Amino acid sequence: MTADVVVTGGGVIGTAIAWRAAAAGLDVVIVDPECGDAASLVAAGMLAPVSESLFGEDALLRLNLLAVQRFPAFAAQLEEATGHDVGLRREGTLAVACDPGDHAALMRLTAFRRSVGLDADELDGRACRNLEPFLAPDVCGGVLFAGDWSVDNRRYAAALRQAMRAAGVRAVRDRVVGVRSRDGRACGVRLSDGSAIGTVDCTFVVVAAGCWSGGVAGLPAALRAVVRPVKGQLLRLRLPGGMPPVISHTVRATVRGAEVYVVPRADGEMIVGATSEERGPDRTVTAGAVHDLLRDAMSVLPVMSELILAEACAGLRPGTPDNGPVVGTTGLDGLLVATGHYRNGILLSPVTADAAVACLTGQQPAEEWEPFSPQRFTARVRA
Amino acid sequence: MTADVVVTGGGVIGTAIAWRAAAAGLDVVIVDPECGDAASLVAAGMLAPVSESLFGEDALLRLNLLAVQRFPAFAAQLEEATGHDVGLRREGTLAVACDPGDHAALMRLTAFRRSVGLDADELDGRACRNLEPFLAPDVCGGVLFAGDWSVDNRRYAAALRQAMRAAGVRAVRDRVVGVRSRDGRACGVRLSDGSAIGTVDCTFVVVAAGCWSGGVAGLPAALRAVVRPVKGQLLRLRLPGGMPPVISHTVRATVRGAEVYVVPRADGEMIVGATSEERGPDRTVTAGAVHDLLRDAMSVLPVMSELILAEACAGLRPGTPDNGPVVGTTGLDGLLVATGHYRNGILLSPVTADAAVACLTGQQPAEEWEPFSPQRFTARVRA
Numbered sequence: 001m002t003a004d005v006v007v008t009g010g011g012v013i014g015t016a017i018a019w020r021a022a023a024a025g026l027d028v029v030i031v032d033p034e035c036g037d038a039a040s041l042v043a044a045g046m047l048a049p050v051s052e053s054l055f056g057e058d059a060l061l062r063l064n065l066l067a068v069q070r071f072p073a074f075a076a077q078l079e080e081a082t083g084h085d086v087g088l089r090r091e092g093t094l095a096v097a098c099d100p101g102d103h104a105a106l107m108r109l110t111a112f113r114r115s116v117g118l119d120a121d122e123l124d125g126r127a128c129r130n131l132e133p134f135l136a137p138d139v140c141g142g143v144l145f146a147g148d149w150s151v152d153n154r155r156y157a158a159a160l161r162q163a164m165r166a167a168g169v170r171a172v173r174d175r176v177v178g179v180r181s182r183d184g185r186a187c188g189v190r191l192s193d194g195s196a197i198g199t200v201d202c203t204f205v206v207v208a209a210g211c212w213s214g215g216v217a218g219l220p221a222a223l224r225a226v227v228r229p230v231k232g233q234l235l236r237l238r239l240p241g242g243m244p245p246v247i248s249h250t251v252r253a254t255v256r257g258a259e260v261y262v263v264p265r266a267d268g269e270m271i272v273g274a275t276s277e278e279r280g281p282d283r284t285v286t287a288g289a290v291h292d293l294l295r296d297a298m299s300v301l302p303v304m305s306e307l308i309l310a311e312a313c314a315g316l317r318p319g320t321p322d323n324g325p326v327v328g329t330t331g332l333d334g335l336l337v338a339t340g341h342y343r344n345g346i347l348l349s350p351v352t353a354d355a356a357v358a359c360l361t362g363q364q365p366a367e368e369w370e371p372f373s374p375q376r377f378t379a380r381v382r383a
Numbered sequence: 384m385t386a387d388v389v390v391t392g393g394g395v396i397g398t399a400i401a402w403r404a405a406a407a408g409l410d411v412v413i414v415d416p417e418c419g420d421a422a423s424l425v426a427a428g429m430l431a432p433v434s435e436s437l438f439g440e441d442a443l444l445r446l447n448l449l450a451v452q453r454f455p456a457f458a459a460q461l462e463e464a465t466g467h468d469v470g471l472r473r474e475g476t477l478a479v480a481c482d483p484g485d486h487a488a489l490m491r492l493t494a495f496r497r498s499v500g501l502d503a504d505e506l507d508g509r510a511c512r513n514l515e516p517f518l519a520p521d522v523c524g525g526v527l528f529a530g531d532w533s534v535d536n537r538r539y540a541a542a543l544r545q546a547m548r549a550a551g552v553r554a555v556r557d558r559v560v561g562v563r564s565r566d567g568r569a570c571g572v573r574l575s576d577g578s579a580i581g582t583v584d585c586t587f588v589v590v591a592a593g594c595w596s597g598g599v600a601g602l603p604a605a606l607r608a609v610v611r612p613v614k615g616q617l618l619r620l621r622l623p624g625g626m627p628p629v630i631s632h633t634v635r636a637t638v639r640g641a642e643v644y645v646v647p648r649a650d651g652e653m654i655v656g657a658t659s660e661e662r663g664p665d666r667t668v669t670a671g672a673v674h675d676l677l678r679d680a681m682s683v684l685p686v687m688s689e690l691i692l693a694e695a696c697a698g699l700r701p702g703t704p705d706n707g708p709v710v711g712t713t714g715l716d717g718l719l720v721a722t723g724h725y726r727n728g729i730l731l732s733p734v735t736a737d738a739a740v741a742c743l744t745g746q747q748p749a750e751e752w753e754p755f756s757p758q759r760f761t762a763r764v765r766a
Contacts, residue, residue: 237670287620288688291677294670305671312692 001172002198003029005360006189008176008216009209011040012153012345013338015160016353017206019081022167024357029197030164031189033175039210042234042315044263044271045153045346046250047071048093048145050113051259059371060324061116064344066368067351068147074350075151081163087152087266093250096128096135096142096300102254103141110143119146134246134303139253150250150263153346160349172197179205179218179335186218186334199334204360206336211281211318213339220331222378227326227340229281229316233289234273235297236311237304246270246303253300260296262304270307272297276317276343285312317342321377327355328365328373336360337374384555385581386412388743389572391559391599392592394423395536395728396721398543399736400589405550407740412580413547414572416558422593422728425617425698427646427654428536429633430454430730431476431528433496434642442754443707444499447727449751450734451530457733458534464546470535470649476633479511479518479525479683485637486524493526502529517629517686522636533633533646536729543732555580562588562601562718569601569717582717587743589719594664594701596722603714605761610709610723612664612699616672617656618680619694620687629653629686636683643679645687653690655680659700659726666697700725704760710738711748711756719743720757 007018010032018030049064075088097103110120121144128142129135165171175192186205188198199205207213211229239245245268252261263271275289290312298304319342320326326340338356341348355365390401393415401413432447458471480486493503504527511525512518548554558575569588571581582588590596594612622628628651635644646654658672673695681687703709703723708731710721721739724731738748 235670240665240667282623284623284691286688287618287677287681287690287692290692291674291681291688294674295678298670298674305669305674307670308667309670309673309695 001029002200003027003170004200004203005029005206006031006197006199007206007208008032008189009207009213010034010161010171011208011210012157012160012349013210013341013352014206014208015157015164016349017208017338017356018169019160019164019167020353020357021360022164022169024361026203026360027200028169029172030169031172031174031176031191031197033173039315039317039345040157041154042232042313043153043346044234044261044273045151045156046093046148046261046263047150047347048148049347050109050116050118051343055112057323063351063368063372064347065116066366067344067347070350070354071149071151071347075156078156078159078163081166082159084155084159084162086156086159089150089264089266091249092144092146093148093252094128094131094142094144095252096139097253098136098138098140098255098299105254106143113145120144121146132247132249132251134301135251136300136302139300144249148250151346152265156346176209176216179207179216179332181218181332184333186332204334204336206338206356208338210339211316213318213337218332219335219337220378223326223330223337223374226320226377227318230319230342231277231279231282231314232274232317233277233285233293233312233314234271235290235293235309236313237270237272237307238310239268240306240308243306246301246307251300253296255296255299258292258296260293260300262297262301269310270304281316283314283316285314317345324372325352326372326374326377327352327369328375329359330374331378384412385583386410386553387583387586388412388589389414389580389582390589390591391415391572392590392596393417393544393554394591394593395540395543395732396593396724396735397589397591398540398547399732400591400721400739401552402543402547402550403736403740404743405547405552407744409586409743410583411552412555413552414555414557414559414574414580416556422698422700423540424537425615425696426536426729427617427644427656428534428539428729429476429531429644429646430533431531432730433492433499433501434726438495440706446734446751446755447730448499449749450727450730453733453737454532454534454730458539461539461542461546464549465542467538467542467545469539469542472533472647472649474632475527475529476531476635477511477514477525477527478635479522480636481519481521481523481638481682488637489526496528503527504529515630515632515634517684518634519683519685522683527632531633534729535648539729559592559599562590562599562715564601564715567716569715587717587719589721589739591721593722594699596701596720601715602718602720603761606709606713606720606757609703609760610701613702613725614660614662614665614697615657615700616660616668616676616695616697617654618673618676618692619696620653620655620690621693622651623689623691626651629684629690634683636679638679638682641675641679643676643683645680645684652693653687664699666699668695668697700728707755708735709755709757709760710735710752711758712742713757714761
């Protein structure tokens with residue numbers, strides 16, 4: 001089998017790249033053992049350019065802002081291509097605080113967000129409860145971030161797969177174990193079943209295998225070590241029969257220093273997330289994480305105790321040393337990487353596809369991508 | 384189809400009766416839509432004759448004491464019949480307290496248990512931790528109930544089904560909607576698919592359908608109203624790979640007035656239970672129940688936060704107005720009931736099978752059963 005482009009990894013990053021590459025006229029094969037990657041499904045789908053971790057990460061903030069601007073048009077194109085609603089919600093995010101310390105932290109975040117031009121409306125406790133009547137009585141204030149949206153990550157991932165297939169991408173259910181090269185240029189991949197897929201002259205292999213990207217032999221050694229799995233556990237809750245939706249905005253809070261968020265879906269489902277754990281490739285659901293997520297969510301929205309706990313799951317985010325993604329050309333001609341999206345994989349998937357397609361078609365990615373080139377890790381090792 | 388005995392309900396009560404009736408030489412058919420009833424599988428399998436609810440319920444206590452004495456021989460016979468270990472654990476139960484109020488309540492329970500001849504060894508906090516090193520540091524004391532054992536309810540239920548089939552019982556996967564009668568005597572059952580199963584002359588229909596027993600038309604009206612579903616939610620936790628078992632005894636505690644227990648299995652699995660909720664036939668798993676069970680269990684055994692939450696499930700116990708089972712003959716000749724076992728279904732299953740087989744073969748059940756005859760409800764209505 002040959003193709004213009006071989007994409008390894010069938011999460012939202014890989015499928016978005018495959019879809020847009022095929023739409024650009026390239027012949028694309030995507031390879032994934034599960035055809036639908038775990039980290040993409042274990043996500044809340046928040047489209048929030050700023051999080052607590054972003055103080056001081058200016059380059060990543062600029063990229064996230066680009067990604068938020070890009071998302072609606074990309075989602076609309078995807079919905080048009082597939083006829084499926086991906087569950088984009090524009091109600092905004094209500095961040096609340098229950099005590100003076102949490103409130104002070106929220107005000108610092110709000111000032112930071114305003115400094116980068118993002119909307120933020122301060123609300124007292126009563127105004128918060130006007131927006132979300134089920135908030136706990138001890139919510140003393142909050143801020144509405146009108147531009148922090150969400151998407152139903154499972155609908156979004158499914159639509160991407162459908163659009164990709166409709167665009168002619170061929171899917172291979174296997175695992176890429178290595179990149180093949182000839183004369184200093186990537187020329188295909190080896191699969192775990194011993195077979196190979198070749199690339200046609202002057203085209204590309206794209207490694208987009210999330211936290212597993214380091215497992216692809218033939219990737220430069222410095223890149224193989226860059227991505228690590230960061231475990232995240234989250235819950236899916238459903239409404240009992242007959243209960244109307246509990247919230248309309250994404251609700252987030254810092255509860256005794258721990259971040260918790262509750263993201264509503266159109267069907268009343270709510271996602272509660274998420275832990276962030278350095279445990280290697282462990283995907284077990286633990287009693288402590290489920291307890292803490294429920295405790296924190298119920299402290300902000302007590303009514304959640306009455307909801308159905310439909311699912312508890314764990315995924316592995318691809319983390320990097322500087323929390324930024326790794327997207328672009330590598331030391332090996334014809335080999336691209338698009339990984340390391342950490343907590344922002346859903347948000348960054350449209351702009352990552354744009355950047356990858358630019359590389360594949362001989363154009364420059366948007367300048368916001370410059371700090372996130374793979375060279376920042378390979379160059380450091382050479383020095 | 385005809386049989387000597389038709390048993391409706393394939394939980395541990397129905398299968399135990401079917402097995403022993405077949406072993407007594409009767410031709411038995413058992414009817415259950417799921418062939419393995421929910422309440423039997425959503426159980427911890429504690430074999431504890433005394434619980435908080437038993438103060439003042441002397442007749443039920445005598446029955447439970449008979450049941451505990453009977454259990455080991457019955458389990459041994461079952462293991463011999465099937466070749467399968469049912470996971471009977473004789474390590475005993477360690478009841479602990481974390482504050483003076485809980486400790487005082489435990490001392491009252493201990494005095495009551497001793498008054499009926501049960502072993503109870505008082506231990507200080509240090510002695511408790513000698514038995515179970517993972518107990519929380521604030522456990523201030525406890526009592527070892529050496530005679531409170533446990534059985535792996537899922538292994539036990541599976542063994543009963545196997546023994547029953549090996550003894551020649553025929554299983555029909557359907558739901559009994561009514562009892563048929565002729566000349567004032569039960570003569571068979573109607574199934575939901577419209578077919579019927581008849582009983583041979585002078586033999587029996589046994590309604591052992593747990594909380595669904597009231598749905599069987601033809602049962603005397605007073606009995607149909609007696610059993611109600613009492614929802615119980617519990618959790619199954621597993622050890623992460625390489626972690627040795629956390630506890631060897633069943634550990635129970637009253638935490639701020641709420642009862643919680645943790646029952647270990649041979650493979651390291653632990654059952655945490657259980658809620659007791661009056662919600663009709665609702666079997667959803669709720670966020671609040673999972674949270675509270677985890678919180679209470681972790682307050683006694685903090686290490687449980689590291690365990691894998693393998694399952695959260697809900698079952699419907701068949702509750703009765705006096706918390707006692709309803710076992711024996713009814714106003715209709717040839718019709719027996721064996722239901723209402725509430726929280727003691729696993730414990731009472733051997734003695735219930737004994738009582739039912741006595742009725743089926745023209746003998747008297749043990750005298751401990753006398754207060755639990757169906758007549759206590761039908762007579763009351765007549766008066």
